[in-house]
Amino acid sequence: MxxxxxxxxxxxxxxxxxxxxxxxxxxxxxxxxxxxxxxxxxxxxxxxxxxxxxxxxxxxxxxxxxxxxxxxxxxxxxxxxxxxxxxxxxxxxxxxxxxxxxxxxxxxxxxxxxxxxxxxxxxxxxxxxxxxxxxxxxxxxxxxxxxxxxxxxxxxxxxxxxxxxxRASGAPVADRAAVAAGIEAAKVAAVAAAELEAGVARHPLRERRWELLLTATLVSAGRGAARSVYERARRTFAEQLGVEPGERLRALAAAAERGDLAEPPAPPPPPMPRLPRQVAAPPVPLTSLLGRETLLDEIGARLGTHRLVTLVGPGGAGKTRLAIAAAGGAGRPLAWFVDLSAVDRPVRVPAAVAEALGLREEPGKESIDAIAEEVGDHDVLLVLDNCEHLVAGCGELAGRLLAACPGLRVLATSRAPLRADGEAIVPVPPLTLPASTAGLTLAELANHAATRLFLERAQARSGRPVPEGSADAVAQLCLELDGLPLAIELAAARTPLLSVSEIVARLRTDQRLLHSPDPTAPPRHRTVAAAVESSLEQLDAQVQAYFDRLAVFVGGFDRGAADAVRGGAGPEALDLLVDASLVEANTGRYRMLMPIRRHALARLYGDAPVARTAHAAHYLSVAESADADLRGHGQEAGLARLRAEAANLRAAMAWLGEARPSAIPYGDLRLATALAMFCRIEGHYREALDWLAAALARHPRAPKLLRAAAAADAAMLAMLLCDYPAAAEYAEVARVAYRAVGDQRAQARVEMILGSVARERAEYEESAAHLDKAAAIYVECGDELGEARAVLLRGFTAWLAGDLDRAELRLRAGRRWFERLGDAEAAASALMNLGAVALYRGDTDRATSLLDAALERYAALGFPEGVGWVHNLRGLVELRGGRTDRAGEHLALSLATHRKVGDRWRTASVLEALAEVHRQDDPERAAQLLADAGQIRTEIGAPVPACERADVEATAAALGFAVPA
Incomplete structure (x- = not known):
């Protein structure tokens, strides 16, 4: 760079x-x-x-x-x-x-x-x-x-x-040409003189250059030339400044006149100052510091380049412990530690520091002056601990001391920056956590700072190691505590009486669990609540109330969402909470650490309904806006917004679903409808259908169009879950309602859902009729995107029925449409369906290319249904090539995906393909897979698709099975 x-x-x-x-x-x-x-x-x-x-x-x-x-x-x-x-x-x-x-x-x-x-x-x-x-x-x-x-x-x-x-040549100046060393020195000096002449011309009042030029000229050209350099310097300073050259240049000129190449006069040695006393040494920790090696290196580096460094983080993050470790490893002979937690006012900071350093109060002398005199020119590291309630006083003290003491460095710990000139801020985040909370061993937990801290402190408290069977509970506990060291230490203190699983269960309902049993611990370290309250005390009542309301957010939130629950607090309130380390900020997103959020929830009291309703109203607006993108041309933007807010959307759904008609009219029905397409893309079919079914049951008198939209989405989700009777019933409810109000475009969507139901039941002519009707309506409405989607589904139905020519014609047209319209998910579906056509035509190379392209697009979108479908078809491609191992890998991935989202229709097809994979090496397993597929088909009322029937019958015949018609 x-x-x-x-x-x-x-x-x-x-x-x-x-x-x-x-x-x-x-x-x-x-x-x-x-x-x-x-x-x-x-x-x-x-x-x-x-x-x-x-x-x-x-x-x-x-x-x-x-x-x-x-x-x-x-x-x-x-x-x-x-x-x-x-x-x-x-x-x-x-x-x-x-x-x-x-x-x-x-x-x-x-x-x-x-x-x-x-x-x-x-x-x-x-x-x-x-x-x-x-x-x-x-x-x-x-x-x-x-x-x-x-x-x-x-x-x-x-x-x-x-x-x-x-000088080493031993010859006088006049005879230097005879000395080899002198000759070489003269050459070097001549080069220096030439460059210094140019430097003097650029900066004629830079006295140091004249000094160097005079010395170089004396060595290279002798006394007369040096005298000429000095005369030019005198004229320059006289003409431009009206003064004589400085003492150093005059001394060099006098030496040159004598022909003396003396060393430039060295400055007199500074007087030896009084050594400061060894006072206020940092306390010696009783436990080891874990997981902070990189952060300690960063603090050391900052202390090397900055004279004021502030460790900033929430209460209980371990700032004091880090500062003590940094003071011990900073490479300085002297470190002073001052705990300011008991100081009540910023103006008292200098006196408190002087008192901690053992300095006597003298009449007429300010405490800051006494501290500066004690430090003098020595290399001292002053640690100011717990500055958050004294920010102004600590900032002023640090600024004045650093200006007076060139060897001083200040390391402060605070929940908010000191905002002093030259301050370098080092954020102190929570400890690192495992990526997963399941299937872990204690040895694996020891590789992560948060879980290792719990394991070591729990063993120290209980006198025995944590049982191996509690590994997952340890990971879950540390996740619940968001890696906050104080909370982990307090939880570990409970292990003599409670198992880790019991601590996790109790923690979710009883904040009093995290209480230090040590009566000597500082008040702010006895509970997480005390640590949070000590930060809140510095903020006004409106900001404190805003802090409480932010507890309704689950996970992260953006500033717009935070403003929705701000109430009477000013627009700067969120920044004040960030500065106080009560809220974390990261690239436009905010969040509360879980222990801090739990305390805010406990404080929320009677303000909860208002805050939760404001929260739900905001996310209802977010969902309805994003849903319009998902059903139109802005899928990627809508998906990104809803994925970022998924936890908050679920929280809003839960609040609105608790029979609160006065909060937001039909809010649960509106939100469930707005989230249906998102849940379809994410693969959350069952969750979304349950929301819709419950909301429809709660609001029988909701506006007809709202109930119709909800019923249409319920039909789509029921179809994806292979509950075809329910899908048809919901679709009929929606169709009747849309006909009553004359909404043709919505009727077309219902026809597409009914076409999909018929397709999965292998009723291909009925499916084609519904889809053709939908396409005709979209044409009449001028809805190009709707028409394209109907044509895509028509092609899908055609290849499943075995009509490959008609399928390819429609799918090619659909693909061109979607690429032009920018519908990424539908374009990927067109590629996948074209890959299926190529597969059943026997062109496996083209099928592989198309399917791999579709898989890449589906993966980029994060669309599990599409990913599962492509792996299904890729498995069939590998089966055609006799590569059963690779086929099995693709099919296993497909099976896992379809089972996860609840698509039993595709699950049955994948099981039938896996039966062929294992037909020769494990006939018994293959027979069981085929039987399982048959049972699913019987339960959902969906026969083997026409295009797959020949392959399934061949597998069944080899295993002695008969495939139902």
């Missing part, structure tokens, strides 16, 4: 193209590589804030293409760019090493490091051609100044070596 010249991103193959916005974002973040750059800081540089997300996505994609996946991190407070690949950061690292080598007298090593640092520059100007403003301009100027100083420091090293060579 190149900033030292034109801004560009370079991979192994060269420069990666970047749009203007992404390149400007790279420039700004690169200037503060390794830090979180907040939204306000980004805006201050002139970046377009309305396109930041788009620019960040483009930059992240470019970084991934050049091998830097994850280098750009999005945080709630802004963006962070990893610094190890930014040339400006590497340049500064080289300079730090060069300065260290120079101070140690290793001049050759320092010159090599300066050369490497300067070679990183591709032009004289950092961010060349980039138009920015605010602090970014200052940072760019600072980089340019660092380059100038680096060039000067490099020539200083070169000239020191040249001077040493001349």
């Amino acid at each position: 190149r900033l030292l010249g034109p801004v560009e991103l370079a991979g192994a193959e060269g420069a990666i193209p970047l749009a203007t916005g992404a390149r400007r974002l790279l420039a700004v973040l690169g200037l503060r590589a390794g830090e979180i750059v907040g939204w306000a800081q980004l805006a201050a540089t002139g970046l377009a804030t309305d396109s930041l997300d788009r620019d960040a996505a483009a930059l992240a994609g470019a970084l991934t293409r050049c091998g830097l996946r994850g280098a750009l991190q999005t945080r709630a407070s802004g963006f962070r760019l990893a610094g190890r690949y930014v040339d400006a950061r590497l340049f500064q690292d080289d300079l730090r090493r060069a300065l260290a080598q120079r101070a140690a007298g290793e001049l050759h090593a320092a010159i090599a490091l300066y050369d490497r640092a300067l070679a990183r520059w591709r032009s004289d100007t950092p961010l060349a051609g980039m138009v920015l403003s605010g602090w970014a301009v200052a940072e760019a100027k600072r980089l340019a100044e660092s380059r100038s100083r680096a060039r000067e420091d490099r020539w200083d090293c070169v000239l020191r070596l040249a001077g040493a060579a001349v």
Whole structure:
């Protein structure tokens, strides 16, 4: 990531193209590589804030293409760019090493490091051609100044070596030409003089360059030339500033006049200051720190580059424990720890810190001055613990101390940032959790920080290890506690009396379970509730009430949803809760950790009905808007919105389904109808049908059109669940209602559902009649998308009936339609059906190509019904090729999917195909599979499809079965 010249991103193959916005974002973040750059800081540089997300996505994609996946991190407070690949950061690292080598007298090593640092520059100007403003301009100027100083420091090293060579020759200046070392030194000095002449011309008032030029000229050209350099410097300073050159340049000129190549005068050594006392040492932890190794490294790195670092996270996240560990590993000889939890007012912070450090109060001297005097110039790390209720006081104290004490660094812990200048924020998230909560072993749990913490603390509390049989319960418990360390510690304290499963069960109904039995624990650590309340105390009553109402959200939510339940709180209330670490924010989504949400639920009291109704009304609106997309041209956008809000939609459905007619009229019926298509795509047939059936039963007098729409969706879902009588009954209810109001387009949809019912019953002529009627209605209504879907289903019916020519004709037309109209799911279905036609024509190569393309599209959509169908057909393709192992793999995947969604019609077909897979190697199993398929077909009233009948009869005959007509 190149900033030292034109801004560009370079991979192994060269420069990666970047749009203007992404390149400007790279420039700004690169200037503060390794830090979180907040939204306000980004805006201050002139970046377009309305396109930041788009620019960040483009930059992240470019970084991934050049091998830097994850280098750009999005945080709630802004963006962070990893610094190890930014040339400006590497340049500064080289300079730090060069300065260290120079101070140690290793001049050759320092010159090599300066050369490497300067070679990183591709032009004289950092961010060349980039138009920015605010602090970014200052940072760019600072980089340019660092380059100038680096060039000067490099020539200083070169000239020191040249001077040493001349002095080592032992010859006077007049005879130096005879000394080999002197000759070489003169050549080097001449090169330096030429470059320094150009540098002086560019910056004539930069005195250090005149000093270096005078020294280089003396070594390369002698005393007279050096005298001329000094006279030019005197005229320049007199004409432009009206002053004489500085003392250092005058001293060098006097030495040159004597012909003396003396070392530049070294500054006098600083007086040895009084050593600060060893006071307020961090407490020694009694338990080990688990799962925070990476975070500790990040804190150490931040302390290396920033003088004020704040660990921010919710109560109980382990900030204090981390700060203690960081203080011990920061590499500093002295760390002071001050617990501010008992301080009641921000103005009391300086006095409290001074008191903790054992400093006496002196009349007329401020506490801050006393602390600064104690620190002096020493390298001290001051840990300020529990600053959340004293943010203003801690921020002011840190700012004044850091300005007065150059060796001081401050590490603060807080639930909210201190908002002080130069503050680097390190979020402290919950501990990592296993991806699954089932089928785990204790050994596997030990690989995840949250579950490992519970296992170790539970054993320490109970004196015995957690039983192997409790592994899944441990994973579930830590998930319920969202990985919050304090909650896990409190739960582990219950293991002497309760099993892990009992703790999980009790936790869901009794918040008092998470209570520390240790009377010496700080009040804020005795319960999760106490930790939350200590944060809430800093907020006004309206924001606290808003916090309570946010408990109605399940999982994440966006700002629009949060505003729906805001009540009387101001628009800034959500940001205040985020700042207080009571709500997490991540790329436009928000959530409460589960232990915090449970406490908010316990506080909700009488406000619950109002909050839940507002929540349900918002998500009803979301569902109805997204449902219009799903039934039209915007499937992907609608799916993404509903998938993100699935947990909240279920919560809204549960609330509206509790017989609340006064909350939102017919709300449960409207929401169940709005979610029907989503549930069909997601494969949640049974859940959605149950919602619709219950809502229809609760609202017999609902508006006719609403009941008709609900009945039509119930018919679709019942058909997918292979309950054909129920599907036909619901469809008839919907058809009668639509006829009564004259809604032709809706009647066409019902005809399509009836056509699908007839198709699965192998009543192909009746199916075709329904579908042709639907297509004719859509044509009359001018509904091109509806007509295309009817034609697709007509092709589906045709190939199942064995009419492959008619099927292909319709499916090809449907595919062209859907590609043009942008219906991704229907286009994938057309590909799948065309693959089936190719399969039954014996063209297995074409079938494979079409089916694989359909599978890729279905997988991208996340459409299980389609994925299961394609695996079914791919299994048949492999069977035709004699590859039974691969056929079995596809069919097993298909079977699992169809059983999960409840499609018994396809389940039967897959079982029949699996019978052929196992016919030779395991005839007994094959016979059982065929029998199971036959039983399903009898129960649902659906015979073997015509196109599959020959294959099934061949398998049955080989096994001694007869296939019912």
